[in-house]
Amino acid sequence: MTLDREQVLRSAAALLTRRSTATMDEVAKAAGIGRATLHRHFSGRDALVRALEELGIQEFGAALDAAAMDEGTSEEALRRFVVAVEPSAGLLSFLVTENQLFEGDDQNAGWDRLDARVAAFFRRGQERGEFRIDLTPAWLTEALYGLIGTGAWAVQAGRVAARDFPYMIVELLLGGARRSVEQ
Amino acid sequence: MTLDREQVLRSAAALLTRRSTATMDEVAKAAGIGRATLHRHFSGRDALVRALEELGIQEFGAALDAAAMDEGTSEEALRRFVVAVEPSAGLLSFLVTENQLFEGDDQNAGWDRLDARVAAFFRRGQERGEFRIDLTPAWLTEALYGLIGTGAWAVQAGRVAARDFPYMIVELLLGGARRSVEQ
DNA sequence: CCCGAATGAGACATTGCTGTCTCATTCGGG
C-alpha cells in the first residue's frame, strides 16, 4: 500500500500533458489506482492541479539551479537550462495553459519568482553585451517559455526528433533563422 | 434581425481566445444574442468550433496571400506576413490548442495545406541562402506558430506592448537574442 | 498470524452544461 504520491503525480502529469481535459477517472486509471483513492489524496481536481503546479514549480526551479545560470557565458547557461528543463517541458506547458484559464485570479507567487529569475538572466546577458537590447527581458522570457512548449508539443506529435529538442530551441532563440554572413 | 453570423463568430473568437472553456451561454451573451438563437445557427458547440476553424483557416490563408510570400526577400515577406496575421493571432492560438485535444483524430485538411505553404516558404528561404539549413522547415514553422501564439498572449496579458508585436516576433525568429558582432 | 489501515469497486446525489422545445414578443419586408 502506502500510495506513491510522487508516482501518481507523474502519471497524472503525463496524461494531462497529452489531453488536458482528462477525467479524474482517467487520471486514476492512468495511475493504476481507484478513483476513490485518488480523491482520498487529492480532495478534488483543483487540489490535483495545484499539486501538479507545485511539482512544476519545483522542477522548474531545480532546472534553474542545476543550470547554474551565473556561470560561464549566457549561451552556455541557456543550453544547460534547456537540457535540464526538457523532462518537465510537457508538464510546464500544461500548467501554462491551465493558468491562462484563471483570468485575473491570484497567480501562484512561485511563478513570479521563477519568471523574475529568468528575466534577470536575460537582463544580465544584455548588460554583459551578449544579448541584444532591443528585445525586452520580459519578451525573451515569454518567448523561451513559448518555444519550450512548442518544442515539447512538436516532439510529442512526432514532427521533430526528441534528441534535437534542446538544440532547436536554443539555436532559434539565440541565433534565429537568418543565415549570418560568416556562416 | 437577420443575425450577423460574421459578427457572432468574431465575438465568439474574442471570448474563446481569452477563456477557451467559455460556455455556450457566455458565448451567446458575448454576442448579444440568446442561447436559443446561437443554437439555431450553430447546431452545437462542435459546430461553432468548426465554424471558427474555417474562419481561422480563411484568415490565415488570406494573410499568406496578402503577404505575397514569394516577393522580395524572405525577411520582408515574413514581416509582411506577421503584420497581416496579427489580427487573427488570438483566434489561431485558440484553434491550435483546441486541435491538440483531438488526439490523432482527423485533422482538418485546410491546416495541412497552410502548414505546407509556410514550410515551403522556409525551404525556399533556405535554398536561396537566406535561412540557415540546420533548422528544419517543419521546426521553423512550428516555432513561428508558437511565437505568434505566445506574442498574442503576452500582448493580451499586458506583458508587452501591442505595437511591438510584429517586430518582436520577426526579430526573434530571424535574428535571435544573441548580439552579433557587427552590431 | 492477526488486526487495523488502506484500497478498489461501485452506488448515489449533485452540479453544470448541453440540446430541444414552447411561447410571447419583436422586427421588417411587402
Added chain:
DNA sequence: CCCGAATGAGACAGCAATGTCTCATTCGGG
C-alpha cells in the same frame, strides 16, 4: 399597416463528471 419569420427568455430532460459514501477485500507491520 400587417403578417410571417426570427428572436429572447425560460422550462425541461439528458448527460457527463464530480464528490461522497459504503462495504468487502487486501496489504503489511507488530
